[in-house]
Amino acid sequence: MPGLRNIALAAGLALLGMDATASAAPVDDLLQQFRAQGASGFTVAAGEQLWERKVIDPKTGQARRCALCHTADLRKKGKHASTGKVIEPMAPSVNPERLSDKAKIKKWLARNCKWTLGRECTPQEKGDVLTMLRSR
Amino acid sequence: MAEDTHRVRVWDAPTRIFHWLLAACFAGDWLTRDARYLDVHEFFGYVIGALVAFRLVWGFAGTHWARFASFTFPASSAWRYLLALARARQAHYVGHNPAGSWSIYALLTLAALEVATGVVTLGAEKRLGVLAGGFGYRVGDIAHALHQWLAYAMLAVVAVHILGVLVGCLADRQNLIASMLTGYKRADSAIAAVEARRGVAVTLALALAFGALGYFRAYPMAAGAPRDRPPALPLDAVWKNECSDCHLDYHPSLLPARSWSRMFAEQKSHFGEDLGLSNETLRHLQAYAERNAAEALASPVAWKMATTVPAAAAPLRISATPYWEQRHASLDAATWERVHRSACGKCHRDAEAGRFAPGAIDINLGRSPVQKGG
Numbered sequence: 001m002p003g004l005r006n007i008a009l010a011a012g013l014a015l016l017g018m019d020a021t022a023s024a025a026p027v028d029d030l031l032q033q034f035r036a037q038g039a040s041g042f043t044v045a046a047g048e049q050l051w052e053r054k055v056i057d058p059k060t061g062q063a064r065r066c067a068l069c070h071t072a073d074l075r076k077k078g079k080h081a082s083t084g085k086v087i088e089p090m091a092p093s094v095n096p097e098r099l100s101d102k103a104k105i106k107k108w109l110a111r112n113c114k115w116t117l118g119r120e121c122t123p124q125e126k127g128d129v130l131t132m133l134r135s136r
Numbered sequence: 137m138a139e140d141t142h143r144v145r146v147w148d149a150p151t152r153i154f155h156w157l158l159a160a161c162f163a164g165d166w167l168t169r170d171a172r173y174l175d176v177h178e179f180f181g182y183v184i185g186a187l188v189a190f191r192l193v194w195g196f197a198g199t200h201w202a203r204f205a206s207f208t209f210p211a212s213s214a215w216r217y218l219l220a221l222a223r224a225r226q227a228h229y230v231g232h233n234p235a236g237s238w239s240i241y242a243l244l245t246l247a248a249l250e251v252a253t254g255v256v257t258l259g260a261e262k263r264l265g266v267l268a269g270g271f272g273y274r275v276g277d278i279a280h281a282l283h284q285w286l287a288y289a290m291l292a293v294v295a296v297h298i299l300g301v302l303v304g305c306l307a308d309r310q311n312l313i314a315s316m317l318t319g320y321k322r323a324d325s326a327i328a329a330v331e332a333r334r335g336v337a338v339t340l341a342l343a344l345a346f347g348a349l350g351y352f353r354a355y356p357m358a359a360g361a362p363r364d365r366p367p368a369l370p371l372d373a374v375w376k377n378e379c380s381d382c383h384l385d386y387h388p389s390l391l392p393a394r395s396w397s398r399m400f401a402e403q404k405s406h407f408g409e410d411l412g413l414s415n416e417t418l419r420h421l422q423a424y425a426e427r428n429a430a431e432a433l434a435s436p437v438a439w440k441m442a443t444t445v446p447a448a449a450a451p452l453r454i455s456a457t458p459y460w461e462q463r464h465a466s467l468d469a470a471t472w473e474r475v476h477r478s479a480c481g482k483c484h485r486d487a488e489a490g491r492f493a494p495g496a497i498d499i500n501l502g503r504s505p506v507q508k509g510g
Contacts, residue, residue, distance in 0.1 A: 059408075060408070080382050080383070082407060082408065083476060083478045084476040084478070084479060085381075085382055085384075085478075110412050111409065111410065111411065111412050114410045114412070115410070
């Protein structure tokens with residue numbers, strides 16, 4: 001059955017193709033995932049608000065926010081709050097490596113939301129922050 | 137000595153240049169005994185080795201008073217000389233007197249032993265130099281201790297030698313220090329002058345100059361300088377990737393395996409952060425750490441960590457280990473305001489390679505002394 005084989009091949013190629021577009025635009029892919037989890041209407045303004053939100057860490061009494069390490073100006077280099085290690089700029093306009101690796105985005109959203117806010121971020125919050133970051 | 141004396145060349149030029157270079161290198165080695173100046177200390181040591189080797193040859197090939205044959209005396213005659221000197225009835229010697237000759241043999245022997253123990257210490261303890269890795273760390277500890285004690289012994293003999301020269305100046309009524317500079321002494325007119333042999337002296341000086349040029353060409357010496365034969369410290373890509381985002385990717389050889397096991401078991405509260413590493417990543421990091429932890433003794437620092445962290449302790453901070461504290465004890469609070477304790481690379485130019493060779497410490501950033509000794 002050559003017809004069936006062609007369909008299977010086409011389906012396979014389509015899957016591969018989808019995968020290729022997904023890795024080419026990791027942020028779009030992630031936003032799609034967040035939407036599938038019920039989030040919607042991501043805005044730069046909401047992302048900015050979250051970026052500046054201050055949370056007092058109950059253990060250390062430290063006032064934490066994203067800008068503490070990454071600075072308020074995303075095109076500038078930041079500094080790790082406890083080790084002092086330099087963090088490259090977050091804005092993709094000056095640091096093209098940013099937002100290019102899906103696994104990295106997921107890892108850092110998970111780790112840094114926990115440290116900064118004391119909890120994981122909701123899909124809505126993650127989508128807003130990514131939307132804001134992409135605009136810089 | 138009555139009227140029939142004359143000023144006559146006794147010391148040839150190579151003997152004189154040997155004498156003053158040895159004195160300068162000994163002083164140089166004494167001043168650079170701190171581990172931070174190890175590369176310079178090492179250079180002076182090589183020069184001393186070359187000088188002693190030259191002097192052994194010159195003891196047979198040199199001019200009359202430079203030859204061992206002219207100053208080989210039994211110990212008893214050295215003693216008799218000293219007794220006679222005490223009563224101001226000593227015989228006069230054109231070259232070395234019997235007591236002085238013994239201090240010269242002592243200095244030559246000690247200098248040779250210092251070079252030997254130094255090279256063994258360097259190779260065994262620091263894994264540097266011509267004998268890099270040729271001996272175990274334990275041999276290095278012994279050689280290092282010997283090197284230090286022999287240095288004190290040599291300093292004592294140098295003091296005796298200088299005292300002897302000053303006494304000799306008074307006893308002989310002539311400036312022996314100037315003699316060693318000019319080569320001339322006042323002696324019986326029957327004594328013939330020796331040749332200057334300036335060509336050999338110039339060759340010696342040129343060899344030293346070219347040696348210094350070659351050695352210090354790569355100065356300041358960081359890891360990977362030509363003299364280095366660094367131990368192989370394998371770097372793992374996952375390790376580097378996971379660790380270096382927040383801090384230096386500390387080499388696993390800097391802590392014992394039990395510390396790393398605890399580190400990964402406590403990954404949910406890693407210095408206040410939840411790392412959230414996957415089980416697969418954790419297993420990989422754990423396996424790499426276990427293979428290359430301090431106990432693998434891949435570097436001198438690994439050896440120190442493996443042997444000085446108490447068996448009951450599993451420190452998570454490298455800066456909380458006894459060896460780290462000992463090595464950084466003399467740094468003041470101002471230094472730690474300038475440099476974070478976790479940022480080893482601020483002062484150690486080879487921190488990323490995990491080596492921490494003494495010669496690779498940035499003296500300007502450290503500013504105050506790190507620690508005496510090696």
